[in-house]
Amino acid sequence: MKLIAILLITIAMAVGVNAQNQRRKNLQKPLVIETQGSFAVGGSIFTAPGNFEVANALKPDGQTFHGDHAYVFYQVPSKARKLPLVFLHGAGQSKKTWETTPDGREGFQNIFLRKGYGVYLLDQPRRGEAGKSTVEATIKPTPDEQFWFTQFRIGNYPDYFPNVQFPKGKVSLEQFYRQMTPNTGAFDANIVTDAVSQLFDKIGDGILITHSQGCGAGWLTAMKNDKVRAVVAYEPYSGFVFPKGELPQPINSTGLFGALSGVEIPLADFEKLTKKPIVIYYGDNIAKEPTSVWNKDHWRSGLEMARLWAAAINKHGGDAKVVHLPDIGIKGNTHFIMSDLNNVQIADLMADWLKEKGLDK
Template sequence: MPAGQAMSNALTLADFGSFYAGGRPVRIDGLPKREIAFTQSASLSYDPNGLYHFEQAYVQYFIPARLAHPLPIVLLHGGGMTGTMWEQTPDGRPGWVQHFLRQGHAVYVVDNVERGRAGWAPFEQVWPEPPIIRNAEESWSLFRFGAAADFEARRAFAGQRFPVAAFDTFIRLAVPRWLGNNDAALQGFCAVLDRVGPCLVIAHSHGGEVAYRALHARPDLVRGVIGIEPSGFSSQVEAACVADKPFLFVYGDYLDATPLWTKLCANGADYARDLARQGGRVDTWRLADMGIAGNSHMPMMDDNSDDIAARIGAWIRSAAR
């Protein structure tokens, strides 16, 4: 890269760092002690009973030297993912963290309860159900990279924009999740919002439910939500929480690939109408209908991810106050 180009792409930060938010102290009692060896030369008697802290969220933040918009952006991952999904694409291009920083937003990247650096609880007394983790086959079809029958051949949908050659890198992003932790995830995310203050939330997939519930739990802090193919929503929509706030729904291509996606899109349309009826300022983008074909469930990783980030940034500048 020429030196001049490198300089023009430089990004100056005023501050960056991380913090934990929320969670609860938990005391574990009644479990047996056991001998453990934690290196080849060190062993001890391990007592799992005692005081712990679980269900906290982890946040990494970046503040650009030149802020172009007063509202920071909080990036909330989807199910079975962590904040790394926003940092870099599987084929090594800059992620949406960098794009929104360059647009002049402070950016907060969340690892919510049980994910990534937020940590998890290994005790059934805390989370009684076993975790699940998404396998490669499910990711292939659920995220609409290609038909389930074409997984072994890695034959993607025609015109697919996801970098399929980097699929094996992508599946390394998957982490365990506990399906019964939605309320804990909401509480952890609200603790994040309490630290960040008024903001815009960009939520992907399962993160939609957490974001829209947080909109109602912290209406003074969530000033708008960009739902990237959200798969969950709040059970009610209250005018006092949504009136005159901007909401954007973004959907990619191949939405008729499975009955599940037909249902999820219908649910999203219903929720968007509920927001509008209660005074929200709602826009819905079906990218394929806008002449932008080929996007998967992961537009922040598709080969036009920078263009979509730019479009969302323009929407924020026109819609978010």
């Protein structure tokens, strides 16, 4: 009888949670979008030698090729705030990073539209809907998804980390795997930043939101274009830049990619980063000390380098902050903080920072 009672209580609790979630969904007001659309930005054009002839239209002679642009999808809500948000994804990803979560909840795209921000989602050059690359690449169907499960700190496959915020279940995991997309040409940070910078030239002042590999391109864009008013970065690993003569020693790691090194740049370029506020967020299950658990140690080196980088910016009069979420009581987040189960809380944290910096008008 006791077992039956426990089962009934458990079922009742589950039904209650589901009912609460359904009520929350029902209470969501319709999104009111004033304008939306899409366009390409950046890129280059080359022309094949010779002269185009209609009779031989399949020959490349004299024909043009447009490539290496970014693809942008945007939505602007009614009564939008002054500064829009520009979202740039990380490696192996596309604008899908910021859209609906693997388990079907609203992602940052909708969350920040509801908060009154115009939202611009990018597919970087040679990725996703911006796949028209000017360089050749071979795309091999390599089975590697269990590596990414582990690398992104969802757990140590097949085990999830305890209390992980990633939405568990076969369907969610399949959706997550299917959102990965390959490069159609080699990653080129200069081509990416040229396109993102041209987007800011087109739309004006805004805030750049980056993830993972996209964070390095984010710093370069912020140095390249004054219209980037602030940068929010989620779990950067590579691309940390330091003034000439201030490059820290590489940080060793048992991660599969070896030691992490910074990049030295002229002081005049670095100082451009000190003119705008920057915040960096890292999730949970990152080692505090060197460890043989390679995924935790890999991200330990990234977090340590980020702290050195922020300190260098602040030393030169800037405003940079690194937030390790467990240190402020937010636990269980993966590398994909923006789509974890607590992504509304994470979005609120970012919104509070924007308000603190006077960027929410």
